[in-house]
Amino acid sequence: MSRTAVVATSFAFLVAMIGTTVPTALYPIYADELGFSSLTVTILFAVYACGVFGALLLFGRLSDQIGRRLVLVASLVFAVLSAIMFLIPASLATLIVGRVLSGVSAGLMTGAGTAAIVDLFPSDRRARAGILAVAVNSGGLAIGNLGGGVLADISRSPLVVPFAAHLVLAVIALVGMRLFGEAPGPRGGFVFRVQRLRVPAQIRGAFVRGSLAAGAGFASGGVLTAVTGIFLADDLALTDHALAGFVVFLVFAFVASGQLLARWIPRRWAMPSACAGMVVAAGFLAWALAGPLLAPLIVAAIGVGTSCGICMNVGLATTVEEVPVAERGGVSSAFFIVIYVMLAFPAIGVGLLAGPLGLRDAGLVFAGVVALLAAAVGVADYTSSRRAGGVRV
Template sequence: MITSQSRGAVVATASALLVTMAGTTVPTPLYSIYAGRLGFTGLTVTLLFAVYAIGVVAALTAFGRLSDEIGRKPVLLAALACAGVSAVLFLLPQSLPMLFAARIVSGLSAGLMSGAATAAIVDLFPAERRAVGGALAVGVNTGGLAAGTLIAGIAADLSSAPLVVPFAVHLGFSILAFCAVWRFAPAPVDAGPLRIRPRKLRVPSSIRGAFVRAVLAGGSAFAVAGVLTAVSALFLAQHIGLSSHALAGFVVCLVFAGMAVGQIAARRFAPRPAMAVGCGGLAVGAAILGVALGAVSLTALILAAVVSGVSGGLCVNAGLATTVEAVEPARRGEVSSSYFAGLYLMLAVPAIGVGALSAGVGLQTSGLVFACVVALVSAVVGLVEAVSVKRSSPVFEAVG
C-alpha cells in the first residue's frame, strides 16, 4: 500500500519524467522549419537527432550510478535544470551550432532523468507492486515523448511563432516540475557527498543474458521510433506532399503513445512471453514500414507507427521487468541507466545510418534497408524468447 506521502512523491517524480521527456521531442515536427530557414539537408536533421541520443547515452554511461550514490532527488533536480537550459537555448537566435548545443543538453537531461526517475518510481512502490511502478515509469517516459511531438506540431500549425511558443511552454513546465520535486521527492537517505565520479556501468552476471535480449528487443522499438522521429517530417513533405507539422508530430506521437499502451497490455503477460509477442509485432511493423516507404503510403506509415509502438511497449516493459526489477535497490539505478543507455544507443545509430545512406541512395531505399534489419533482429530475439519459454514450460518438461 502506498502512503499519501509516497503518492505525492510518485506524482512529482512522474511529472518530472513526463516534462523532461516531452521536451526532448518538441523539436521533432519543427525540423522542416529549421531546414527551410537554415538550409540544411536530411543528413543534418538526422545528425541533430543523433547528438541528442548521444547526449543521453553519455549521461547514462557517465552518471548512471550517481542516483545510487547520492540519492535520486539531486539527480532529478539536475535533470530538470538541464531541461530548462535546453529550452532557453532553443529560444535564443537560431543557428546550427546553437541547435546542436540545445540537443546535446536535452540529451543530458533525458539521460539523467531516465535512469534516476525509473529507479525512484520503482523504489516508491512496495515489493509486491514493483511491476506496477516499472510499468508506470516506462509508460510516463514514452507518454512524454508522445505528448511533446504532438503538442509542438499543433503549436507550429496554429501559432505565428512556431519556434518560440513550444519551447516557452516547456520552460514553464520544467520550472513547475523542479518545484514539485524539490517539495515532494524524498530526501536522500544515507547519501554520500556530491562527488562527480563517472564510473563504468556494470550489469550483474545473473541477468546479463536477459539484459542483452532486453536491449536488443526494446532497442529495435527505439530504432523504429528514432528513424521516424528523425525523418518523418521530411518524408511527409518531400515524398507525400504533406507539409503539416501537426501531421508529422502525430505520426511520431503514435509510436510513443503505442508504447505507452503496450505497457498496459504487458501487465497481462509474463515478461518473457510478452517479449516474444512484442518482437513478432516489431517484425511485422518493420515490414509495414517498408511497404509505406516503397509505396509512399500515408496509411501504411500510420499503421507501421501503431504496430511498432504497441509491440515496442511490450518489449520495453518486459525488458524492464527482467532487468531493473530483478536486482536489489542498491543496483537499480545503475541497471536502469545501463538499460536505457542501450536503448538510446540503438535509437541513435540507425538514425545516423539512414541519414548517411540517404545521401547516396535516397530516403526511401535507406529506409527499406533499415526496415529489413529491424525485422531480422526482432525476429531472431523473438524466436529465442519463444523457444526459451517453451523449454521452461511444464508441458515441455513433461514431454522431454
C-alpha cells in the same frame, strides 16, 4: 508510499522527456529558414544521442550514490537550459548546444527517474511502478512530438511558443521536485569517472534479451523519426507539422498501450509475440516508403509502439525490478544505454544513407535491419523460455 512524491517524480520525468522531442516536428521549419539538409538533421540527432550517452556513462550510478532527487533536479535544470537555448534566435550552433543539453537532461532522467519511481512503490506493487515509469517516459516523448507540431501550426511564432511552453513546464516540475520529491536510497560521495554500469550475473540473460527487444522497438521508432517529416512533405506533399508530430506521437503513445496489453499475455509468449509484431510493423513501414502511402505508415507506428511497450514491460520486470535498491540506478541506466544506442543508430544511419540512396531507400534498408534484429531476439527469448521450462533465465 507517498502519492505526492509519486506525482511530483512522474511529472518531472514526463516534462524532461517532452523537451527531448519538441524539436522533432519543427525540423522542416528550421530546414526552410536555415537551409538544413537531411544530413544536418542527422547531426542534430547525433549530438543529442552523445549527450544522452555521456550522461548515462558518467552519471548512470549517481542516483545510487547521492539519492534520486538531486539527480532529477539536475536533469530539470538541464531541461531549462535547453529550452532557453532554443529560444535564442536560431543558428546551427544554438541548436547543437540545445540538443546536447537536452540529451544530458534525458540521460540523467531516464535511469534515475525509472529507479526513483520503482523505489517509491512497495515491493508487492512493483509491476505497477514499472508500467508507470515507462508510461511517463514514452508519454513525454509522445507529447513532445505532437505538442511541438500543434503549437507550431496554431501560433505565429512556431519556433518560440513550443519551447516557451516547455520552459514553463520545466520550471513547475523543478519547483515540484524540490518541494515534494523524495530521495529514497543510499547517500554518499561521488567520484567523477566513467562508471562501469554493472549488471548482476543473475539477471544478465534477461537483461540482454529485454534491452535488445525494447531497443529494437526504439530503433524502429528511430527510423520513423528520421523519415516521417521529410517523407510526408516531399513524397506525399503533406506539410502539416502537426501530422508529422502525430505519426511519431503514435509510436510512443502506443508504448503505453503495449504496457497494459503485456499484463494479459503469458510471460513466456510476451516478448516473442512482441518481436513478431515488430517484424510485421517493419513490413508496413517498408510498404509505406515504397508506395509512398500514409495509411501503412500509421499502422507501422501503432505496431512499433505496441510491440515496444510489451518488450519494455517484460524487460524492466526482469531486470530493474529484480535488483536491490543500491543497484537499481545503475541497472536502469545500463538498460537505457542499450535502448538509446539502438534508437540513435538507425536515425543517424538513415541520414547518412539518404545522400547516396535517397531517404526512402535508406529507410527501407534500416526497416529490414530492425526486422531481422527483432526476429533474432524473439527466437532467442522463446528458445530460452523452452529450455527453462517456461521460466526465464
